[in-house]
Amino acid sequence: MTAVALKTLLNPRSVAVIGASEDQTKFGGRLYKTLLQHQYAGEVYPINPSRDSLFGLKTFASIQATPQAPDMVIMALPRDKVKAEIAACAERGARAGIIITSKFSDAGPEGQALEREVVEAAARHGMRLIGPNCLGLISPANKLVLCSSPALNVPSLIEAPIGFVSQSGALMGTLFDRSYGLGIGFSHCVSVGNQADLELCDFVEFLIEDDRTQVICSYVEGIKSPQRFMALARRARLAGKPWLMVKAGATADGSRAAYSHTASLAGDFAALKAICDRENIVMMDDPLDMLSLARAMVRYPARRVSSVAVITTSGGGGAISADQLSHAGIGLAQLGAATRAGLAEHYSEGQANNPIDIGGRRHEGSTDELGQVTAELVLADPATDLGLMVLTTAPDVPGLTRQLAEGAQRPAAAGKPTLYVMLPGRVAAPAREMLVAGGLPYVDTLAEAMAILRGWKAWSTYQAPEAPSRPAGMAAVPAPAGGTLGEAAAKALLAGVGIPVNQERIVRTADQAVDAAGALGFPLVLKVVSPDIAHKSDVGGVALNIDSAQALRHQLALMQSRVAQAAPDARIEGYSLQKQEHGELELIVGARRDPQFGAQVVVGAGGVLVELLKDVAILGAPVDPASARRAVEGLKVAPLLKPYRGRGALDIEAVVDAIVRLSWLAHDLESQGLDFEVEVNPLKLRLQGQGAVAVDARARIGAR
CATH class of the missing domain: 3.40.50.261 (Succinyl-CoA synthetase domains)
Structure with missing residues (x-):
């Protein structure tokens, strides 16, 4: 919905309160009283077939009996009565409605189906809905209170240029109450509830365009329109309006962690945070702290x-x-x-x-x-x-x-x-x-x-990202074969975009291993090759520092025994014999398609400690070199990139280049409609000028 249209809806000329009452123990009673108490200037139509008047205003038996179609209706009816009432309001010509009632999509499939029917009933006549399962709205800028929270029982509203959109109605009421005691006011507060029709992004867009709002605050549980969210984040930034956010459910999504570290490290919250970091949405932990910061930013606009x-x-x-x-x-x-x-x-x-x-x-x-x-x-x-x-x-x-x-x-x-x-x-x-x-x-x-x-x-201290550009000589990546790619195939994919990988040979017997060792040269690394084993070190499937043919035969026999015991059902396709590469620091770099926000890249502390340290940064793809560098320099292991006790600085440009190239690989896969995960762990980083090399990789390519 356009911001202009929503501006009109949030400043209605008339409001009908369905279920209006003087009984302050009822939702309809509190709604009606607070609407009158805060001096709303438009027409008020209390709907109550049992009374002639309420608080001195004439009542109407039904929405059809009002002198004209109201711009806005608000109701807190039993769930089973909502659909019929919304249909009646829509047919009467009401332009918007607020549904306080819960137990719709928040209560399972049956409620979800009914919620869709309610929205369809309204949409047939062009009526828009807020909710259900919400607490309404509070608009000091319009002197409009359509909310039943007892927090609204105050002498007057405090108007200030802070807009607040919340997916929790109770939290909105609580924060209004606490904010009032601190002298914090608002332009508009909206509880969006289930977002069956109008949703978070609609109201954020309105606040971006609203002249009476300088700072935008939001409490978010889920993003309904990810692409629109990203576009609005940029619009808010370019408009010079700080956007502050508290996100519930800040836990990593580990549903695919069995395949790669990248998926578990770049979970739902991390993916969202990457977008927020890119567009300067400030994520905070506590909603009251968020509103206190908003108050400070309003008092001291544009101060850094x-x-x-x-x-x-x-x-x-x-x-x-x-x-x-x-x-x-x-x-x-x-x-x-x-x-x-x-x-x-x-x-x-x-x-x-x-x-x-x-x-x-x-x-x-x-x-x-x-x-x-x-x-x-x-x-x-x-x-x-x-x-x-x-x-x-x-x-x-x-x-x-x-x-x-x-x-x-x-x-x-x-x-x-x-x-x-x-x-x-x-x-x-x-x-x-x-x-x-x-x-x-x-x-x-x-x-x-x-x-x-x-x-x-x-x-x-935010720095806007530069426009990303494809590395010189790197062509767009054609769609690779789908499915799970073993280490050799994954490394071939990486090498194709210019990321250095170590040499390897696939062997199946001890004699083949010894023959291959002559071509590679010692020292060597031996790894099990199996589509059923994601993390080889967990099953004893990695041996390092093999310095002779005798040691190679011995380590191969030990590995076969360990793997057979730890993963007896795994299909063993052979063993990868690799030139052992040196490095001063092990990093992980990965790419994935996030279901909501698209292609993203991950960089962090790598090796066997990746899950323990969880020291990672997430970036949207493709990424520019300056942003990639800032991400690396922001890691907890970043001090290890600098000279230390006689050891020189590490080659940060090499890891930046790897991140940029991997981000363009991710972009190309995303643009071809593919789901994917690509992971390098570890990327061994060497001294300045000596580059980096990928010594282990895996990938999964699939259709969306």
């Missing part, structure tokens, strides 16, 4: 945060804050000489640095407004992106909070962001009220502050 100055009332608070910032990967601002000199006029020796403990003031000649002076000096420093005000229990917490706030708003502070951490309990209650009244972001714990700052830094 990567270095922080801490002002605190406690030396301990400063030390803990510095530790937490370090753990979160956020830098302490390195204050300039002029700033330190200005602070030294008011602080004891050694105290005029970041973090700054206000308790370390010099008593001689120090101002009574030290908080104001300190905040202004620190925020005026070019190195400071944000002032983190960590308040502990002190004689005058409200007074000091006021000073800090006033100093932060002085012209010299250049409007830089502040975030207040109010650690005390009741002592800080007046200070919290003052911050809410001033629209200043605050939290109650350092953990909340760190979550907000991590998200803000992630958004701030």
